[in-house]
Amino acid sequence: MSIHIPRPVDPALHPLATGNYRIATPAIEAFYELVVRCLRYRIMGALIFGPSRIGKTRAIEYVRLLLARNFPKMTSYHAQCEHKPRHAEGPFFANLLEAVGDPDPNAGSNPSKRMRLALRIREAAARAGSGTVMLFCDEAQRYNENEYEWLRDVHDALDRQQIKLFTFLVGQQELLSQKTGLQVAGKTQIVARLMVEELSFYGIRNAEDVATCLDGYDRTAWPEGSAWSFTRFYVPQAFDAGYRLVSDADLLWHAFEAAHHKANLPGQLEIPMESFARVVEIVLKESELRDAPGYSPDQALWAYAVHHCGYVQSRHATGRVLVAAA
Structure with missing residues (x-):
């Protein structure tokens, strides 16, 4: 005989109904372990690469939720790298300013955007009570060499202010080819800062x-x-x-x-x-x-x-x- 069991909340509000939930897969668990290892050993940058539509964006969201729970004083951001026909400094910094919650990311000159980005991150780190910040760059294979250099500049600017920025470049397999290309070209400063660890993401x-x-x-x-x-x-x-x-x-x-x-x-x-x-x-x-x-x-x-x-x-x-x- 069927028995009605009253549920504690409106089913329309359930995360499964809204889609606002994340479940861990073995690959997501490996991603989280990589992030924690980088934090522990002060490895400032890593690549996470895999086929498109395999769940990397969901994985970033899940990892950030876990980090917020387990490392409440650390700040993390999720930047969605945009496809751009022209790789210019202004749009690059506007994109990062948007990711860190700047109210007017497109305002000001390029130098002022750089300064504002560092300021926003510094303010968030101070509020959280930690000098450690994590930046997840989604679809990072869209970056070119200039953008990696600008990202390295952000690291250096924050480092001078005693803030450690850990960058996780998440994207498709081309990321690995980019790393190899930078190594062949002798751009070891980019690789050593942003691309130390590697993780192949899977379904x-x-x-x-x-x-x-x-x-x-x-x-x-x-x-x-x-x-x-x-x-x-x-x-x-x-x-x-x-x-x-x-x-x-x-x-x-x-x-x-x-x-x-x-x-x-x-x-x-x-x-x-x-x-x-x-x-x-x-x-x-x-x-x-x-x-x-x-x-x-x-x-x-x-x-x-x-x-x-x-x-x-x-x-x-x-x-x-x-x-x-x-």
């Missing part, structure tokens, strides 16, 4: 990775500190009777495998976080109407969700071959 590669991510839905509570995990919020009767999403890890992996092979996609299966999250959201929202003690999503529902998550369509659209690293 969800096997059923074990799927289980790690599904476990996040089973364990993450909202409201925080409550007994309402994401899974329990949508299927409380099934959850209270023992159902967990993680038990369907093999079902979900095989559903993606079947879609991958049916569409004749090249390369090994590697699931982008965006596609994965959409599948789980579809399954939980559909299951909400079917919730009962003993309920669990069947294989047909997982296959339906994979079909509607956009994975095959996005792979066809990009023509991209995802090759898992050895």
Whole structure:
């Protein structure tokens, strides 16, 4: 017999309904560990590179949330590097000023923008009570040599004011080629400051990775500190009777495998976080109407969700071959 269990908040406000949540993948955990290692050993710059649409932007947001929780006195920023037909100093500094919350990033001359950027970062560091600041530059393969030099200038200006800026360049595989090109050209000062460590970012590669991510839905509570995990919020009767999403890890992996092979996609299966999250959201929202003690999503529902998550369509659209690293 189905029993109605009142939920603690309006379902329309749930992070799964708003999309305002992040679940860790093994690659995101490796990204966070890299950042912490750089902080510990005072390595000022690192590259994080991988195929487009594999979840790097979501990873930055998740890592920043973790940093805010675990290092509350440290300041972090997320700059979205823009595609520009002309690499000019003004737009470069305006972009960074926007990232640090300047109210009028395009105002003033180039020297005044430089000074204002340092001032904004210094003010934020003082408010937070730490001289450590982290800058995540998303789509950083769009930078050219001049922009890396300007970024190095920002480091130097802040260093003179006893503020340590750690820069994480996040982007596509071209980032690695840029590093090699700078090394060949003898631009070691850029490499030594901004590109010391490297991390190859990847999607969800096997059923074990799927289980790690599904476990996040089973364990993450909202409201925080409550007994309402994401899974329990949508299927409380099934959850209270023992159902967990993680038990369907093999079902979900095989559903993606079947879609991958049916569409004749090249390369090994590697699931982008965006596609994965959409599948789980579809399954939980559909299951909400079917919730009962003993309920669990069947294989047909997982296959339906994979079909509607956009994975095959996005792979066809990009023509991209995802090759898992050895």
